[in-house]
Amino acid sequence: DAKTTQPTSMDCAEGRAANLPCNHSTISGNEYVYWYRQIHSQGPQYIIHGLKNNETNEMASLIITEDRKSSTLILPHATLRDTAVYYCIVRVAGNQFYFGTGTSLTVIP
Amino acid sequence: GAVVSQHPSRVICKSGTSVKIECRSLDFQATTMFWYRQFPKQSLMLMATSNEGSKATYEQGVEKDKFLINHASLTLSTLTVTSAHPEDSSFYICSALKEGGGELFFGEGSRLTVL
Numbered sequence: 001d002a003k004t005t006q007p008t009s010m011d012c013a014e015g016r017a018a019n020l021p022c023n024h025s026t027i028s029g030n031e032y033v034y035w036y037r038q039i040h041s042q043g044p045q046y047i048i049h050g051l052k053n054n055e056t057n058e059m060a061s062l063i064i065t066e067d068r069k070s071s072t073l074i075l076p077h078a079t080l081r082d083t084a085v086y087y088c089i090v091r092v093a094g095n096q097f098y099f100g101t102g103t104s105l106t107v108i109p
Numbered sequence: 110g111a112v113v114s115q116h117p118s119r120v121i122c123k124s125g126t127s128v129k130i131e132c133r134s135l136d137f138q139a140t141t142m143f144w145y146r147q148f149p150k151q152s153l154m155l156m157a158t159s160n161e162g163s164k165a166t167y168e169q170g171v172e173k174d175k176f177l178i179n180h181a182s183l184t185l186s187t188l189t190v191t192s193a194h195p196e197d198s199s200f201y202i203c204s205a206l207k208e209g210g211g212e213l214f215f216g217e218g219s220r221l222t223v224l
Contacts, residue, residue, distance in 0.1 A: 002152075032211065043113075043202050043215035044153070087152070095141055095206060097213055099153040 002100035003027060003090040009104040012082075018075040020103050022088030025069040032091045033064060035073045037084040038102075044087065047073065078107045112136055113205050115216035122193055123224055129189045130219045132203030138183035139205035143213070144176070147200040159186045193223040 005023045012018040036044040055062040061074040087102040112135040145153040158166040165178035177189040202218040
C-alpha cells in the first residue's frame, strides 16, 4: 500500500516555481522517496529520488525534512509541458513501488 | 535516461482469448521488473513483482493463474492475460529496476481492449 499522501491538485503560473508537497510520516529509515510524473496515457517518467539529503538534477530539486516525514518536489521554472500528475512514492524494503493518488499539476499560461 | 520498451502499445482482442505483452529493458539488465495496471482517472496499481529466473510475486487480490508472468532473461518480462474478459480492459504498464542507481524506469504502456 502507498505510504504517501499528496494534495489532489495544484495550479502554478508559467515561469514560476512549482512546489509539490508530500507526506510520508510512516517512512522507515532505509526507505527512499521517489518522484515520478505521468502525462496522459503515457508511462510514468522518473524525476528524482533521495534518502535523507536534498537532491537536485536537471529536472527538479527534492527537499526532504530532517525527520523524513515529508518532502517537497520543486520545479524551478514551470512550463506548460510540466502539466501532469506527479506521484510521490516510498520505495519499500522489498523494492516495490506503490503509487498513491498523486497531485495533478496544471501550469497556467 | 534508460529505456524500457513495451509491445504491443495497443491490442484489441475477443473475449476468451489470451494476450501477451512484452516488456524489454533496452540498455540495462533488470533483475527485477514490475507490472502495473491503471484504470481511467485512477493511479497505477501494482500487480506483481517479476524476478529473473524465479516465480513472480503477486499482490493481494491479483489472480496468478489469470495474469501469467515470465521473466526468462535479464532484459525481458512478459505478461499474459489468459481468457481475457471485458473487465480486463485496462492500461498495463511495466517497469524495470536499474541496479546500482536505484531508478525504476517505466515502459510506455499497453492498452488492452477486450470486446
